[in-house]
Amino acid sequence: MITRERAGRIPSRTTKRAPAPAARRTWRQVRARVRVQRDYGAGFRWLELDLPAGFAAPVAGQFVQLLLAAPSPVLLPRPMSVASVQRAAGRLRVGFLYAPLGAGTRALAELEPGDAVHVTGPLGRGYPLDEMGTPVLVAGGRGVAPLLMAAEALARARRRCEFVFGARTSELLVGLADARSRLARAGGRLHLATDDGSRGFHGDVVRLLDTLAPRLAAPLVLHACGPHGMLAAVARWATANGARAHLAMESVMACGTGVCRGCPLPRSSEARAPVLAQPSEAAEAAALKGNPEWAMCCTDGPVFEARELDWDRVE
Ligand SMILES: Cc1cc2nc3c(=O)[nH]c(=O)nc-3n(C[C@H](O)[C@H](O)[C@H](O)COP(=O)(O)OP(=O)(O)OC[C@H]3O[C@@H](n4cnc5c(N)ncnc54)[C@H](O)[C@@H]3O)c2cc1C
Numbered sequence: 084m085i086t087r088e089r090a091g092r093i094p095s096r097t098t099k100r101a102p103a104p105a106a107r108r109t110w111r112q113v114r115a116r117v118r119v120q121r122d123y124g125a126g127f128r129w130l131e132l133d134l135p136a137g138f139a140a141p142v143a144g145q146f147v148q149l150l151l152a153a154p155s156p157v158l159l160p161r162p163m164s165v166a167s168v169q170r171a172a173g174r175l176r177v178g179f180l181y182a183p184l185g186a187g188t189r190a191l192a193e194l195e196p197g198d199a200v201h202v203t204g205p206l207g208r209g210y211p212l213d214e215m216g217t218p219v220l221v222a223g224g225r226g227v228a229p230l231l232m233a234a235e236a237l238a239r240a241r242r243r244c245e246f247v248f249g250a251r252t253s254e255l256l257v258g259l260a261d262a263r264s265r266l267a268r269a270g271g272r273l274h275l276a277t278d279d280g281s282r283g284f285h286g287d288v289v290r291l292l293d294t295l296a297p298r299l300a301a302p303l304v305l306h307a308c309g310p311h312g313m314l315a316a317v318a319r320w321a322t323a324n325g326a327r328a329h330l331a332m333e334s335v336m337a338c339g340t341g342v343c344r345g346c347p348l349p350r351s352s353e354a355r356a357p358v359l360a361q362p363s364e365a366a367e368a369a370a371l372k373g374n375p376e377w378a379m380c381c382t383d384g385p386v387f388e389a390r391e392l393d394w395d396r397v398e
């Protein structure tokens with residue numbers, strides 16, 4: 084298996100990756116209260132929840148499952164990336180940037196301050212922000228939110244980041260003013276790109292990486308969040324350019340905790356090989372945990388290193 088780390092504590096610089104610790108269950112289910120629900124522009128909403136004491140603080144790249152209180156139009160919880168975490172009077176205040184798309188997220192948008200939501204989390208593996216190299220954060224659309232949290236975590240570890248933010252048009256650079264002020268405080272450098280050239284670099288984020296990379300100290304470590312097409316392009320760029328890339332993936336989910344096996348993503352042959360090469364007893368034990376052809380987005384991810392997935396088969 085390719086080794087991965089949790090991104091909880093961030094030493095200022097490390098030279099070597101530690102072996103992946105055994106997955107530790109840290110999530111719990113709590114009843115939260117809506118604190119803020121507001122428009123965020125470009126069709127997006129900002130939601131902030133107050134969580135009771137005892138809920139572990141999520142790290143950048145992790146997500147929670149939000150389950151609406153009954154009566155609800157949807158049976159299953161909806162996965163949502165954590166966009167901000169603050170502590171206030173012993174409680175956690177957790178923010179989310181979301182788009183009301185279907186029945187679940189539209190019902191979420193109806194909630195008002197004081198309403199209750201059931202929250203399960205923190206879930207999944209976040210960005211390994213302690214990896215050695217120049218951190219380059221690459222955001223597409225609403226992917227900006229968890230990466231601003233990553234920029235702030237890097238700043239606390241006294242590391243500056245390059246922040247590449249792209250969208251099809253300037254109107255779709257979600258929450259640009261907020262991104263500017265948070266990055267200014269975190270000491271990160273913002274690079275904008277739009278497909279139509281209406282703001283910043285004229286072209287997509289990968290073309291912008293082509294022009295930016297030669298000016299940065301190698302090795303580059305990319306941390307990206309955005310549509311799967313963009314993430315596949317960033318993964319291929321990293322592989323071709325000798326950089327590492329950590330991509331926050333999405334999948335339709337049910338349990339969010341590895342039980343239902345319902346959020347598969349195709350493993351690369353490189354990531355499958357060590358699992359398949361195990362002695363038959365170990366391979367059988369691994370098979371009981373699921374088919375090694377597939378990684379589970381919720382527990383193996385949602386953040387994956389580029390070489391872990393088969394990008395030709397990612398939808
Ligand atoms: C780890 C993770 C983190 C996420 N973080 C965010 C976030 O920060 N902000 C946000 O707005 N959304 C996020 N999503 C996506 C969000 O969970 C879905 O948009 C939501 O579940 C849709 O629910 P719904 O009931 O509104 O729509 P549904 O009626 O269930 O679906 C509406 C449409 O959205 C599609 N859809 C459902 N789930 C996903 C998905 N995961 N990815 C892409 N398309 C989907 C459906 O196929 C359908 O076309 C995340 C998903 C995952 C897995």
Ligand code: FES
Nearest residue numbers: 337339341344381
């Ligand atoms: S959502 Fe159930 S295993 Fe991932």
